[in-house]
Each structure stands twice: as structure tokens, then as C-alpha cells.
Amino acid sequence: MSLPALHDLEVSIPGIRIDTDPETLKMYARDQGPVQELIDPLAVVWAESVADVQETLRWASRTGTAVVPRGAGTGVSGGAHATRNCIILSLEKMNRILDIRPGDELAVVEAGVVNADLNDAVTPYGLMYAPDPASYKISTIGGNVATNAGGLRCAKYGVTRDSVLALDVVLADGTLIHTGHQSFKGVAGYDLTGLFTGSEGTLGIVVGVTVRLRYLPSDVRTVAAFFPDFRTAAAGVLAVGAARVQPSIMELLDGATMAALDGAHGSDLGSRGGALLLIQTDGFGAEAEAAAVRAVLTELGGTVSSEGSEEAERLLELRRHSRGDDVEHEIRVGEDVAVPRSQLVHYVAELERMAADHRVQLKVVAHAGDGNLHPTFWIASEEGAGGVERLNAALDESITIALRMGGTITGEHGVGQFKLRWLPQEQQAEVLALQQQIKAVFDPAGILNPGKAIPEV
Amino acid sequence: MSLPALHDLEVSIPGIRIDTDPETLKMYARDQGPVQELIDPLAVVWAESVADVQETLRWASRTGTAVVPRGAGTGVSGGAHATRNCIILSLEKMNRILDIRPGDELAVVEAGVVNADLNDAVTPYGLMYAPDPASYKISTIGGNVATNAGGLRCAKYGVTRDSVLALDVVLADGTLIHTGHQSFKGVAGYDLTGLFTGSEGTLGIVVGVTVRLRYLPSDVRTVAAFFPDFRTAAAGVLAVGAARVQPSIMELLDGATMAALDGAHGSDLGSRGGALLLIQTDGFGAEAEAAAVRAVLTELGGTVSSEGSEEAERLLELRRHSRGDDVEHEIRVGEDVAVPRSQLVHYVAELERMAADHRVQLKVVAHAGDGNLHPTFWIASEEGAGGVERLNAALDESITIALRMGGTITGEHGVGQFKLRWLPQEQQAEVLALQQQIKAVFDPAGILNPGKAIPEV
Known part of the structure; x- marks a missing residue:
């Protein structure tokens, strides 16, 4: 980009913060997803208002500049990775909670509001914002909407989409539109709110979100059950379902995950079983549901935590950290x-077989209530190119097998940049073409987060 | 349409039932929505398979014939009204339940399966299909998807969209596509499943639906509370919310509705109060929640049904019939x-004021948990054109005021043909234009249910 073009943006929005410092560009070049090719953005621009976003997109349309919107950058699919000749449009300064309406059980927030901050703000009203991705302490509602983020509690409360009533979106040409409704129900016109949710900033930039709040549960019970192996623990998931208990959280950890936690936190999970099932029930029936859970899991041979749920809660807190940070070497x-x-x-x-076949390490945690799994494959860095090849082969096979079982390549993280190569395995050519045509309706010049979410034409 | 064209369709699909009998055309010319101009279709065609739908759409594309898809014809917005030079494509014969998978908590059905039939089939597994529009005994899952139907239980379980995992859809050119996933979660690509849901057959014809099933509740409690007036009963709705109880059903009936029920069923509701709140709780906490409901409603001055819920259940059954049939004169x-x-x-x-201002009769029932109201305005037929004018004035004003309060013109019935005139009051021109462009992507020739759901270009 020419300096004059950036200068033009500065003139268009007096006082806007634009940073081209190499350190800053490096920091904003990527999210937490795998990087295939690290590209620095041309600049990072911090919008402080809807008008700033509109003006930036008008400028981007004029100059043909790609815009990669970014919340907290906690995505893990590369949806916020910089692409060639792009600016990063950060929404982190648009972090005002605009309205909390307890009687209507909703809140209106700017896109940059942090998930946990919203929850802190509505807790005094006895309400909660239910979707709780692992990153909830730092990720933004706008980012959650962009990826249609899941989390632990969605077993009962659904994903982000299920808590979004209305959106304010800036289109590629700078037009501000409003979708959805402030009532819980509404079927006027096509579901544009749903279309934007999970579209990873490729159709428009979400600047405001009206969310439905849920009741802070009157009671919460947590049950931990150790099983000799993953197979029995997974049977526990089905048994809880067969008992017609709907937990708010149902997490399944394999032995390798338990060992990793033991290593990181000094716990002794590994000595207590080969798999761990963590279940939380909530609401007026929490105690009765927990009792039913304990009964069916004990029946299955699980070692179930005693009545009090303190230890189980501690384990659940551990689990929230189980994806872990990058490990050296x-x-x-x-x-x-x-x-x-x-x-x-x-x-x-099948995952265990693949790990053996391809000689890679494996650990698995699952949001078992949703059938959503987070396997992690790894190799030692010293294994080099051959190791990376085996790693990728295991990854590819894990996708193929999931699809063969009727699954999807992404339960809650989004396609971003990283999973694009698998999307055509899941979706037929006609479906991909329709999505490309929808993209063209919203973003004819292709300036909005190009190369993300769906294949480029 | 020329007879040769219809003959061509008959030849394309050996054995297909095509009816042009005037009696049949009359019967299939409309759904239960208000009719502005009664138009007979050219023919009624009954598809018996996905291939039949594909072939019919190929033929329709070839001949430029409009296709109005139809389930049971129970819609109340005219979404299935015949339009000029159209055929009605009935899906009622595609009524097979293809798969019930209790462990996966899902079912796969053809579009013509009746809502109640699906529920009957999954009840033995301790499961239910939650969305329960008033028409559930006769309406089809495909029709429910087309309108994103609501119902009584959606206060807790959400609307149709919340129970749809995947769709099989035939596009205008006859292409069969599959959207969504058979897992509970999935964020690969744009949410086409959500886009088709509620699109009233204007983007494609839904032929197959994978639905998520919910647990048949272990316990159900029903509470009825009579209040002196609507205002206090509505305060009861908020009080139940403030007690952080999430009922599965929360219905509010005004005095005129109670009087109408008394007239139709010989009940004595009118003598017991001026408004009635019916609340159902379910699941492991049902009893505790019902107790909390009884406490807060009694506190508010409601006359609450005694502990047993039989009478309340009877009242709820009455309420399911409260929209009533056409009344002579x-x-x-x-x-x-x-x-x-x-x-x-x-x-x-405001509704009461409008009814007085415009000298029309009014009764109101509300899915109060969702803020979704079904007011009925009426006049005596003998009031003639002047009466109709006052009726329409009241209707228009009821829409304007709802929008001013942050509401929507349609909570669950759909825009169809009848509410098109109000849509531009709710949605800005840019949003309408985007929808028209999306429509053009899916249906460039405009043969799919033209003139419904969104304004024509």
C-alpha cells in the first residue's frame, strides 16, 4: 500500500489510531491458529465507533484494500491471520456494554466487549450470557459471533447463534444494517443474523450484538467420574443421555490429557483412572439430576466423586486449561x-489407531454432550519434515474418518484459513458455489477477510 | 399453461399424480391465511420422492412455471397461497420417517411427515421433537421448517430452527443439496440450514430434514393462575422470570379469549378472573419450579390452581384451541x-385502545414467555366495507406500535403473502435489497413461490 492511501484514511477519520510499527504488525499478523505462511499486515487500525468502521470500509472499498477484522485474536483456525496487502481492523476498543435490560433478558454490546466482562455485568441481575468458549476470559463477543463459538455450557444452552437476537453489521461499502429483532422470536425475512453468525467477517463486520441472556442457575452440581478407559467413559455419556438428564456441561478427558494436566498442575489424575468424565447439572433440578448421573455412572463402574462437588469443580477448572499453550520442542x-x-x-x-499408525502423540478432550472433540496431535520438533508429514497425514485421516462417521470438520472453531483444505470433503461443490455467490452479493470486490471461511472463487 | 407442458411433466415422471380438477384446484388454492385475491393453481402435483421434486423443478425451470410448495396447508400467512400461473407441489405424500437414532438423539424425516406422527414415533424412546405449533396434529415438518414455526414449548426449547440439524433441499434447477450436519454442533461454511429455515420455499424446496430430538421430560407440572386483569397477569410473567424459573410453556389469555372459550366449550373461565396465565414446567426440577411459580403468582394476587395440575392441564388443552376457526357472520x-x-x-x-378507537372487537392470547402475541381483531360481516377499513386500520396500527416497542411483525407465522406490506416498516431498504439478491442467487428465474416472504424486485 502506498503511504498516501493510509494518509487518506487518517484524514478521513480524524484521530484514528493507525499503527505501522513492525513490532505491532508482527503482533497482529496472526491469531492462535496454525500459520501456513506468516504475512504482515500493512497497518493495524483501531476503530472506536461504528462510524470509524464505516469510514474504514468506505476507504477500503475505494482503495481495494483487504480488511481483516479482529477481536481479541484468540481464534484457533487462522480466521484473523493477516493476508496479503491487508489492514487489520481491530474492534478491541469498541468495548462498551450499551444496554442491559433485565426485564427483556437481553443486553446490547459493542463487538469488542469481552465475554467475561459481559457476564460480570449481568451477574448482579441474576442473568448470564451462556456461551463460554475456553477463551471466555479474553475473547470478544464480536469474535464469538464471527466464529459462532461454542464452549462448555452449550450442551444445554446452545452455541453463540442461540444467544444472538440481533446484529449491527457494516457492509463492505460502509453501509450499516440491522438484522434480527429484540424479541426472542421473529421470522420476518431471511435469517441474516444466522448468516452473519459464523461467517468469520467475510460478509460484513459485526459492530453491535443484541444477546439473549439466560437465568443464572439457582443451583449447580458437578460430578466427576473416573473410568478405567475411554470406552467406558464414553458409554457413560450415552448412559446419562439414556437417563434423560440434560447436563449443562459434559466433558470427557482421555488418559493422555490427564497425564498432561498432572504434569502441568501436579495433580494425580492419572493414578485414578484412564479417562475422566466431568458433568455439571444446573437449575432447580440440579441435585436430582446429579444424583441420577452418579447412579448411572456408578452402575457403569465409574469411580464417582463424593456428594460434595468441590473436587469436581476443581477438576472442571483444570479442564478449562487442558488445551494448553504451545509446548517448547x-x-x-x-x-x-x-x-x-x-x-x-x-x-x-480410530484416533488411537491413527496415532499409532502415523507415529504421532495424541490426547483428546471432548465436549461429549455435543459429540465435539478436540484431539491434539503432536510430534517432537526434532522429528523435522518427516514428522510434520506424519502429523499432517494423521490430521487428514482424522478428518476423513470423522466425515465418514457423519461428522463435521469443525464443531465450534470455524474453518478460518487452516481448515479450508478439508471443506470440499464435507460440502458438495454446489454448496460451495452457493456460498461463493452469497459472498459475492455481500462483498463483490472481495475485500472482506479474503481466503477465510469458504474457498475463494 | 398449455396442456402440452403439463403432459411433458407427466411424461418426465411416469406415474406422478397431477390433478387439474376444478374442485381440487379450489381446495389447494390457499392455506389458512387471509386471502387478498383467490387464484386457482394450474395444477396440483404430488411428489412421492426426492427424484419427483427434482424432476418437477427441472420441468418448471424449463417451462418457466412458478412452483408453490405445500405441506399440510396449515400456514396462516398465505405462504402456500396459489399465485398466477403456478402449480402447487404437494409434499404430503413424502411422509416417511427415514431414521430414528436414539443414541444420536436425532431423526431423519421426509418433509411431509406430520409433526405429531414424528412425536408418536420417538416417544417410545423417551424422546420428543420439541417444536409444537398449534397445528402440530396436522402440520408437516417441512411446512414447520418453511415457516420456522414456533409453538407453545419454545419458551424453553426454542423454535423449529433450534431443532433442525440438516436439510436436504432441491434447488430451482433440480439440484439436490445437503446442508448442515448430523452432529449437534457444526460451523463449517455459512449457515445455509438457517437460511432455508423460514424462507417459505422461496430459495429451494426442503425435501428432507434431520431433526435434533430432546428428552421427554421425567416430570411435567402445570399451573393455572387467574388474575383480575391482563396487567397483573403480565406482571406475573415477569415475576416468574425474576424468580429465574424457565417454564417450558407460559401462555397468557385475556378476558375476551376466556369468554370465547366459555362460549365454545361451556367452561366458566370468565367467572374466575379477567386474565389467565398457564404455566408448565418440566424436567427434574419441574415440581420445585412449579412451587416457585405458585408462590410468586399467589404473592401477586393470582388465584392459583391447587397442587394437582389436572385442571391446569385441561385449561392448557383448551388454550391450544383458542385461536378458533372461522366464525360465521x-x-x-x-x-x-x-x-x-x-x-x-x-x-x-395499546391494543385495547386501538380496538376502542377503531371500533373493532379484540381478543389476545400470548406465548408470554417469548413476548409473542396473537391478537385477533374482528368485526361483524354486516359492518361491510367501512368495517373492513376499520379492521385494517387497527391491524396496521397494531403493527406500527409493535415495531415502535422494538418488536417484529411476525414472531412465528412467517411473512407469507399477507404480511409483505408491513415488512418494509420493519426492515431497512438495504436489508430488503440483500434478501432480494440472495433470492436471485438461489432462484434467478423467480419460479420458487414468487411473491412470498420478501418483496419481489
Whole structure:
């Protein structure tokens, strides 16, 4: 980009912060997803208002500049990676909670509001914003909307889409539109709110979100059950379902994950079993549901935590950290497939076989209530190119098998840049073409987060 | 249409049932929505397979014939009304339940399966299909998807969209596509499943639906509370919310609705109060929640049904019939607005004022948990053109006021043909234009249910 073009943007929006410092560009060049090719953005621009976003997009349309919107940059699919000749449009300064309406059980926020901050703000009203991706302490509502983020509690409360009532979106040409409704129900016109949710900033830039709030549960119970192996623990998931208990959280950890936690936190999970099932129930029936859970899991041979749920809660807190940070001297790749629930155990058996076949390490945690798995494959860095090849082969196979079982390549992280290569395996050519045509309706010049979410034409 | 063209369709699909009998055309010319101009279709065609639908659409594309898809014809917005030079494509014969997978908590059905039949089939597994529009005994899952139908239970379980995982859709050119996933979660690509849901057959014809099933509740409690007036009953809705109880059903009936039920069923509701709130709780916490409901409603001055819920259940059954059939010598129009919950009482006060101002009769029932209201306005037929004018004035004003309160013109019935005139009041021109462009992507020749859901270009 020419300096005059950036200067033009500065003139268009007096006082806007634009940074081209190499350190800054480096820091904003990527999110937490795997990087195939690290590209620095031309500049980072911080919008402080809807008008700033509109003006920036008008400028981008004029100059043909690609715009990569960014919340907290906590995505793990590369949806916020910089692409060639792009600016990063950060929404992190648009962090005002605009309205909390307890009687209507909704809140209106700017896109840059941090998930946990919204929850802190509505807790005094006895309300909560339910979607809780692992990154909830730092990720933004706008980013959550862009990826249609899931989390632990979505077993009962659904994903981000299920808590979004209305959106304010700036289109590629700078037009501000409003979608959805401030009532819980509404079917006027096509579901543009749903279309934008999960579209990773490729159709428009979400600047405001009206969210539905849920009731802070009157009671919460947590149950931990150790099982000798993953297979039995997965059977526990189905048994809880068969008991017609709908937990708010149902997390499944394999032995390798437990060992990793033991290593990181000094716990002794590994000595207590080969797999761990963590279940939380909430609401007026929490105690009765927990009792039913304890009964069916004990029946299955699980070692179930005693009545009090303190230890189980501690374990759940540990689990929230189980994806872990990058590990030195290792190359790690996390996955995010989802399969029909009954396939959980078969899928993990296949994962174990693949890890052996391809000589890579494996650990698995699953949002088992949703059939959503996060396997992590890794090799030692010293294994070099051959190791990376084996790692990729394992990854590719893990996708193929998930699809064969009726699953999806991404349960909650989004396609971003990283999973694009697998999308045509999941979706037929006609479906991909329709999405490209929809993209062309919203963004004819292709300036909005190009090369993300769907294949480019 | 020329006879040769229809003959061509008959030849394309050996054995297909095509009916041009005037009686049949009359019967299939409309759904249960208000009719502005009654138009007979050219023919009614009954598809018996996905291939039949594909072939019919190929033929329609070839001949430029408009296709109005139809389930049971129970819609109330005219979404299935015949339009000029159209055929009606009935899906009622595609009524097979293709798969029930209890472990995966899902079912796969053809579009013509009746909602109640699906529920009957999954009940033995301890599962249910949650969305329960008033028409559930006769309406089809495909029709429910087309309108994104709501119902009574969606206060807790959400609308049709929340129970749809995947769709099989035939596009205008006859291409069969598959959207969504068979896992509970999935964010690969744009949400085409959501886009088709509620699109009233204007983007494609839904032929197959994968639905998520929910647990048949272990316990159900029903509470009935009579209040002196609507205002206090509406306060009861907010009080139940403030007690952080999430009922599965929360229905509010005004005095005129109670009087109508008394007239039709010989009940004595009118003598017991001026408004009735019916609340159902379910699941492991049902009893505790019902107790909390009884406490807060009694506190508010409600006359609450005694502990057993039999009488309340009987009242709920009455309520399911409260929209009523056409009444001789009267012209009636039902509405379907939704407003933010806290506006319920203000909105009904406005409705009462409008009814007085315009000298029309009014009764109101509301899915109060969702802020979704079904006011019915009516006049005596003998009031003639002047009466109809006053009726329409009341209707128009009821829409304007709902929108001013942050509501929507349609909570669950769809825009169809009848509400098109109000859509531009709710949605800005840019949003309407985007929808028209999306329509053009899916249906460039405009043969799919033209003139429904969104304004024609």
C-alpha cells in the first residue's frame, strides 16, 4: 500500500489510531491458529465507533484494500491471520456494554466487549450470557459471533447463534444494517443474523450484538467420574443421555490429557483412572439430576466423586486449561471435529489407531454432550519434515474418518484459513458455489477477510 | 399453461399424480391465511420422492412455471397461497420417517411427515421433537421448517430452527443439496440450514430434514393462575422470570379469549378472573419450579390452581384451541407480533385502545414467555366495507406500535403473502435489497413461490 492511501484514511477519520510499527504488525499478523505462511499486515487500525468502521470500509472499498477484522485474536483456525496487502481492523476498543435490560433478558454490546466482562455485568441481575468458549476470559463477543463459538455450557444452552437476537453489521461499502429483532422470536425475512453468525467477517463486520441472556442457575452440581478407559467413559455419556438428564456441561478427558494436566498442575489424575468424565447439572433440578448421573455412572463402574462437588469443580477448572499453550520442542495441532454422539467411542478408537499408525502423540478432550472433540496431535520438533508429514497425514485421516462417521470438520472453531483444505470433503461443490455467490452479493470486490471461511472463487 | 407442458411433466415422471380438477384446484388454492385475491393453481402435483421434486423443478425451470410448495396447508400467512400461473407441489405424500437414532438423539424425516406422527414415533424412546405449533396434529415438518414455526414449548426449547440439524433441499434447477450436519454442533461454511429455515420455499424446496430430538421430560407440572386483569397477569410473567424459573410453556389469555372459550366449550373461565396465565414446567426440577411459580403468582394476587395440575392441564388443552376457526357472520384477522417481554403489558394496553378507537372487537392470547402475541381483531360481516377499513386500520396500527416497542411483525407465522406490506416498516431498504439478491442467487428465474416472504424486485 502506498503511504498516501493510509494518509487518506487518517484524514478521513480524524484521530484514528493507525499503527505501522513492525513490532505491532508482527503482533497482529496472526491469531492462535496454525500459520501456513506468516504475512504482515500493512497497518493495524483501531476503530472506536461504528462510524470509524464505516469510514474504514468506505476507504477500503475505494482503495481495494483487504480488511481483516479482529477481536481479541484468540481464534484457533487462522480466521484473523493477516493476508496479503491487508489492514487489520481491530474492534478491541469498541468495548462498551450499551444496554442491559433485565426485564427483556437481553443486553446490547459493542463487538469488542469481552465475554467475561459481559457476564460480570449481568451477574448482579441474576442473568448470564451462556456461551463460554475456553477463551471466555479474553475473547470478544464480536469474535464469538464471527466464529459462532461454542464452549462448555452449550450442551444445554446452545452455541453463540442461540444467544444472538440481533446484529449491527457494516457492509463492505460502509453501509450499516440491522438484522434480527429484540424479541426472542421473529421470522420476518431471511435469517441474516444466522448468516452473519459464523461467517468469520467475510460478509460484513459485526459492530453491535443484541444477546439473549439466560437465568443464572439457582443451583449447580458437578460430578466427576473416573473410568478405567475411554470406552467406558464414553458409554457413560450415552448412559446419562439414556437417563434423560440434560447436563449443562459434559466433558470427557482421555488418559493422555490427564497425564498432561498432572504434569502441568501436579495433580494425580492419572493414578485414578484412564479417562475422566466431568458433568455439571444446573437449575432447580440440579441435585436430582446429579444424583441420577452418579447412579448411572456408578452402575457403569465409574469411580464417582463424593456428594460434595468441590473436587469436581476443581477438576472442571483444570479442564478449562487442558488445551494448553504451545509446548517448547514440540509441534502440536489441535482439532475440532464433531460426530454424532453414538460415534464418540468409535471415533476415539480410530484416533488411537491413527496415532499409532502415523507415529504421532495424541490426547483428546471432548465436549461429549455435543459429540465435539478436540484431539491434539503432536510430534517432537526434532522429528523435522518427516514428522510434520506424519502429523499432517494423521490430521487428514482424522478428518476423513470423522466425515465418514457423519461428522463435521469443525464443531465450534470455524474453518478460518487452516481448515479450508478439508471443506470440499464435507460440502458438495454446489454448496460451495452457493456460498461463493452469497459472498459475492455481500462483498463483490472481495475485500472482506479474503481466503477465510469458504474457498475463494 | 398449455396442456402440452403439463403432459411433458407427466411424461418426465411416469406415474406422478397431477390433478387439474376444478374442485381440487379450489381446495389447494390457499392455506389458512387471509386471502387478498383467490387464484386457482394450474395444477396440483404430488411428489412421492426426492427424484419427483427434482424432476418437477427441472420441468418448471424449463417451462418457466412458478412452483408453490405445500405441506399440510396449515400456514396462516398465505405462504402456500396459489399465485398466477403456478402449480402447487404437494409434499404430503413424502411422509416417511427415514431414521430414528436414539443414541444420536436425532431423526431423519421426509418433509411431509406430520409433526405429531414424528412425536408418536420417538416417544417410545423417551424422546420428543420439541417444536409444537398449534397445528402440530396436522402440520408437516417441512411446512414447520418453511415457516420456522414456533409453538407453545419454545419458551424453553426454542423454535423449529433450534431443532433442525440438516436439510436436504432441491434447488430451482433440480439440484439436490445437503446442508448442515448430523452432529449437534457444526460451523463449517455459512449457515445455509438457517437460511432455508423460514424462507417459505422461496430459495429451494426442503425435501428432507434431520431433526435434533430432546428428552421427554421425567416430570411435567402445570399451573393455572387467574388474575383480575391482563396487567397483573403480565406482571406475573415477569415475576416468574425474576424468580429465574424457565417454564417450558407460559401462555397468557385475556378476558375476551376466556369468554370465547366459555362460549365454545361451556367452561366458566370468565367467572374466575379477567386474565389467565398457564404455566408448565418440566424436567427434574419441574415440581420445585412449579412451587416457585405458585408462590410468586399467589404473592401477586393470582388465584392459583391447587397442587394437582389436572385442571391446569385441561385449561392448557383448551388454550391450544383458542385461536378458533372461522366464525360465521364475522370477519376475523389474527396477528402474530412479538415484542420484548417487558413490553407485553404496554402493548396489550395499546391494543385495547386501538380496538376502542377503531371500533373493532379484540381478543389476545400470548406465548408470554417469548413476548409473542396473537391478537385477533374482528368485526361483524354486516359492518361491510367501512368495517373492513376499520379492521385494517387497527391491524396496521397494531403493527406500527409493535415495531415502535422494538418488536417484529411476525414472531412465528412467517411473512407469507399477507404480511409483505408491513415488512418494509420493519426492515431497512438495504436489508430488503440483500434478501432480494440472495433470492436471485438461489432462484434467478423467480419460479420458487414468487411473491412470498420478501418483496419481489
